[in-house]
Amino acid sequence: MGRKFVVGGNWKMNGDKNQINEIINNLKKGPLDPNAEVVIGVPAIYLAYVKSIVPDSIGVAAQNCWKVPKGAFTGEISPAMIKDVGANWVILGHSERRTIFGEKDELVAEKVAHALESGLKVIACIGETLEEREAGKTEEVVFRQTKALLPAIGNNWANVVLAYEPVWAIGTGKTATPQQAQDVHASLRNWLSSNASPDIAASVRIQYGGSVTAANAKELAACPDIDGFLVGGASLKPEFVDIINASQ
Numbered sequence: 016m017g018r019k020f021v022v023g024g025n026w027k028m029n030g031d032k033n034q035i036n037e038i039i040n041n042l043k044k045g046p047l048d049p050n051a052e053v054v055i056g057v058p059a060i061y062l063a064y065v066k067s068i069v070p071d072s073i074g075v076a077a078q079n080c081w082k083v084p085k086g087a088f089t090g091e092i093s094p095a096m097i098k099d100v101g102a103n104w105v106i107l108g109h110s111e112r113r114t115i116f117g118e119k120d121e122l123v124a125e126k127v128a129h130a131l132e133s134g135l136k137v138i139a140c141i142g143e144t145l146e147e148r149e150a151g152k153t154e155e156v157v158f159r160q161t162k163a164l165l166p167a168i169g170n171n172w173a174n175v176v177l178a179y180e181p182v183w184a185i186g187t188g189k190t191a192t193p194q195q196a197q198d199v200h201a202s203l204r205n206w207l208s209s210n211a212s213p214d215i216a217a218s219v220r221i222q223y224g225g226s227v228t229a230a231n232a233k234e235l236a237a238c239p240d241i242d243g244f245l246v247g248g249a250s251l252k253p254e255f256v257d258i259i260n261a262s263q
């Protein structure tokens with residue numbers, strides 16, 4: 016179906032200049048699969064620094080942004096600012112933003128809409144908690160979260176990557192099995208076919224995130240509806256290169 020494999024590294028609130036230099040040197044050394052797209056999500060304060068040392072072939076993402084271009088929003092950054100320092104992606108709706116910072120579907124959608132209008136590409140995150148999975152609500156939750164994004168994305172799907180990240184698998188070492196991840200990705204694609212369009216469903220890239228490592232990446236990457244990863248902890252380590260190369 017020609018969906019380019021896309022691997023995001025979400026550093027979260029980690030890294031200092033020394034560690035960043037090491038990570039970037041490791042990525043430069045690679046070698047990286049030329050058929051994989053790579054985006055690194057860095058803390059806002061290091062966006063400009065990372066842009067100054069990273070090869071242009073690697074995309075740089077902020078991990079959050081606000082929903083308007085400027086104004087009295089102490090502590091926030093806007094898509095315009097992210098673009099101004101040369102970054103062209105933003106990760107939105109991550110489960111840590113949703114749970115720790117209380118971001119609801121509507122706010123995530125407003126942020127997605129504004130980021131896209133401003134010309135950023137968006138990695139939009141969705142995923143269920145353990146409680147929701149155990150209650151049999153996985154599909155209900157990811158469909159609800161995705162539904163909220165439909166009007167925000169409009170006809171901008173080419174600039175969106177969806178990241179399915181079951182909350183119970185994030186930072187826990189408990190990866191979803193390839194079958195569990197594939198099942199949700201396939202149902203999501205099916206849902207998008209009916210609720211967005213068959214073309215969008217066939218072309219949108221859906222990443223899996225949650226305890227991805229070099230050891231489990233190849234098996235996950237072999238699943239037909241998994242088009243890449245959003246990697247947390249392992250994106251800070253040399254094994255990130257092997258994860259990027261997992262679909263080779």
Ligand SMILES: O=C[C@H](O)COP(=O)(O)O
Nearest residue numbers: 025185186225226247248
């Ligand atoms: O955005 C990345 C996810 O939260 C996954 O994090 P993790 O790979 O450390 O489990």
